[in-house]
Amino acid sequence: MLRTVSMMQPYLFPYLGYFQLIAHSDVFVLGDDLQYVKASWINRNRVLVNGQPKLVTLPLRKGGQFDPINERWLCDDFPREAQKLLRTLELAYARAPHQEQVITLIRQILGHPERNLARFAEHSIRCICAYLQITTSIRIGSELGLPARMDKQERVIRIAKKLNADRYINPIGGMPLYCPALFRSQGLSLRFLRMDDLSYPQLNQAFVPSLSIIDVLMFNNQSDTQALLKRFSLLEGIEQQTTQQA
Template sequence: MLRTVAMMQPYLFPYLGYFQLIARSDVFVLGDDLQYVKGSWMNRNRVLVNGQPKLITFPLKKGHLTECINRRWLCDDFEREADILMKMLERCYAKAPQRDQVLPLLRGILHHPERNLALFTEHSIRSLCAYLDIKTPIYSGSSLGLPARMDMQERVIQIVHRMDGELYLNPIGGLELYCPARFRAAGLLLRFLRMDDITYAQFKHPFVPSLSIIDVLMFNSRNEIKELLQRFSVVEGQEKRATLSPA
């Protein structure tokens, strides 16, 4: 099987497909040296509250819009924010079947003393992978010594080469961002992971998709999640064709 490398920005408690990507790869790289994007999933996510999705946010100290993720910090009173979030999760998932196993895990993650956003997130992802028995090696992009300013596709290609990879695997949402021909020219294959349509019981409410991994953990045992981690397809990218501007 081709040695597969995947890379994503470090997200806090991301959706199931993020962990499918890690589990399917031979090497996973956290893009901690990429630019922080306000309003992204880097410091927020969604959980289930009374049958409806609710946005949760991890407040940050003020920072410049162009700063990298690893130069952003959680707010000074994050310990209080973590306590508030834990109480909300305890209340909203009080009757969830996996509550007793998952709440201690979340409590340990939220009360980790690290305040750097990238490092805090890396610890959370590693902790969740350990819980789910995902053994893929995880590296930080900043450890690879790449230039701060690079074309995104070239950055990915360089990372795959440095990890002795043969195939780059990206979430399906990036289908329009990468060109298969450019990867082939660099001696690499490009593929995309598409998560299946997955549902599971969320109390007696209609299913709400695309929530944080927190929701998946609360309603599914570890063995059940291991099965969900296999429910995806890997597809090829689309060749980009040059288009002529109208006369």
């Protein structure tokens, strides 16, 4: 049986597909040593407010343009920002069927004393995995002893080999970046996870897709969300790509 590894940056309350990737892997690596990207999903995400997607952000201290995620820090007045976010969620999802349980979970996450962005996000991801009974082993990229700057594909291959994996799975959006032939030459199978077209009731309004896992949990109980975790397909990559990407 194939031993599967996947890897992503630590995101803030990421979308359902992120947790599909974790749940379908034997080992999931949090790329905390990858570069922080402004306006990415690392410290922000979208929730449903009055039937429309609203971007919520955890502000950060100022940092260097090329700093890795694990060298960025939540803002100094984070407790106030956390309370603002919690209040937004309480009001936005006041009529959601699972609001009470999910607000309790979010309050626990936001109350964590850690201020390092990577470690704070790691804790939040572990809490949500525990809530959904996802038991995948989660490893931290900076603890694997790889050089700070590497070719994207070489990094993934080195990590997979270090973890004794036979297969690497990446979200579908990364398909143009990875060469299946290169992975095969290193004894690795490469697949891409594409989440099914999913919908669920969001009260009596048109469904808004691709929101934070918070939205999924507000409108689906744990067993229904666990069923949604299985709603995806695995695709092969683009064979004609032969050059490595930086």
